[in-house]
Amino acid sequence: MLLAVSGTMAGDIEAGEVKAILCAACHGHNGISINNNWPNLAGQKEAYIVKQLKDFRDGRRSGEVMPETAQSLSDEDIEDLAAYYSSLDPNRH
Secondary structure, eight states: OHHHHHTOOOOOHHHHHHHTTTTHHHHOGGGOOSSTTSOOOTTOOHHHHHHHHHHHHTTSSOOSSHHHHHTTOOHHHHHHHHHHHHHSOTTOO
16 A cells, blocks of 8 residues: 555566567657657556556557557566557667
């Protein structure tokens, strides 16, 4: 309960980096997208990434690719990805 109150996420940055390999096709290496149609994830707030991925996975948010992609993600996967992307420098290309 303390984690929920403090807002601290429990994701593993190193595990998230490994899991992000599939995400790089659209969101770019180091979280900087190569296409303006897909958002940069580097430096985004961890809680924001968690919420968006869970919303895609759980059908609360629509899209062409992400709902299907997110369906295979566990809560742990989502927390790891969020920890990784939020740790990246959004100015590093």
